[in-house]
């Protein structure tokens with residue numbers, strides 16, 4: 001028993017040390033630091049083992065063949081490393097039996113996933129016009145609040161974050177929170193308080209997960225913030241869930257109700273989830289969904305603004321598409337916009353919001369002649385893989401047309417997997433791609449984008465975001 005704990009703690013200490021040094025390396029030097037993962041691979045090859053003095057070792061890989069091999073052995077209920085801080089908050093602070101879809105494992109994961117999987121497509125079709133309206137509000141807001149340089153004087157990322165929150169509110173609760181409409185002050189209403197709690201909880205989780213995990217031994221400021229804002233988030237989500245439960249209870253006596261949100265899908269399911277469990281599952285959805293979508297759209301708009309030739313071609317494709325809400329054809333959206341889909345794919349190749357994927361296998365595996373025992377934490381540096389010249393020609397360039405070329409099929413299927421792979425791949429991919437497509441179409445129809453500042457990189461955190469304020473010029477199309 002003790003050995004198990006020792007091994008677990010040891011692995012986490014090693015992982016903490018690893019992220020700490022990678023971040024410190026990036027912080028203290030502008031050059032490619034030794035502790036940059038790609039430099040490690042350059043020096044030691046595609047399999048790098050971190051020996052933990054007390055627990056299990058950690059293995060890092062970046063070759064698409066090896067990544068493919070790991071996925072081929074992941075089994076029916078794949079296990080990834082946990083977001084330890086969120087897990088501990090739930091098990092120790094809240095006394096919850098299990099976490100949400102991202103953090104839970106085994107049979108409970110399979111149960112949650114089987115309920116959510118079929119619902120995401122249905123909900124998307126149900127809310128597509130609502131999502132379109134929110135996107136129009138976003139473009140209108142940019143139009144209204146731009147400064148004399150045609151830029152948002154505040155960080156554009158924050159506005160995109162609000163757009164993502166409003167859109168996810170529709171999918172999750174069938175509610176438009178209208179965060180984009182007004183500058184709501186903290187506490188003014190539940191939705192605004194929920195938004196701010198989500199922002200602070202995200203920052204605190206990122207702080208706890210990067211670097212040495214001191215919060216395990218005493219209350220660090222990041223742990224204190226995490227508990228405070230996750231508590232707020234949990235109780236506010238719980239309040240919305242309760243409202244929907246009551247509403248369904250009243251209506252179901254008179255009519256047959258079909259689910260119109262992730263919440264009602266769970267309330268109406270035969271499995272009968274408790275209110276607090278639904279709130280936990282939704283918290284994972286919001287934390288992952290809102291942050292990954294904000295990150296992806298930020299980098300996509302940045303890339304489009306920087307690459308005028310690509311923007312021109314994109315505008316030719318989408319300039320006259322779905323000008324009116326009622327004409328949106330969600331079933332053919334991707335088919336009608338091949339160049340836009342290539343732009344999204346290319347931007348996600350350059351900056352996958354989740355740059356590292358992890359698996360813990362239940363079988364031994366041989367990777368590049370090294371025998372890795374089962375139970376070892378395997379970290380797949382998918383971003384490093386998608387940025388390698390051996391996998392993509394001119395790998396550091398934004399070249400959407402590469403995905404439309406005849407020889408695109410020669411790219412290794414595991415060379416760029418921004419949504420992960422297999423049974424535990426992202427459940428929100430379709431939702432994300434649709435939302436990103438809609439906002440890009442609407443923004444381009446209204447504005448020509450320009451970018452006149454220095455290069456923007458992604459932060460090295462669990463969910464990446466722009467490392468400096470995003471300042472894009474939104475010039476009216478005449």
Ligand code: HEM
Pocket residue numbers: 080101102103113284285286288289290292293296348352353354357358417418419420421422423424425426427428429431432433
């Ligand atoms: C561009 C946007 C997004 C990207 C790039 C992204 C990426 C990912 C990745 C890489 C994973 C891990 C996959 C693996 O381990 O194989 C994941 C899991 C997950 N994502 Fe997404 N995601 C995005 C949007 C969303 C949205 C909108 C939602 C919610 C509707 C969402 C919910 C989840 C959940 C719940 C999981 C855990 C799934 C499981 O373990 O079964 N994601 N996502």
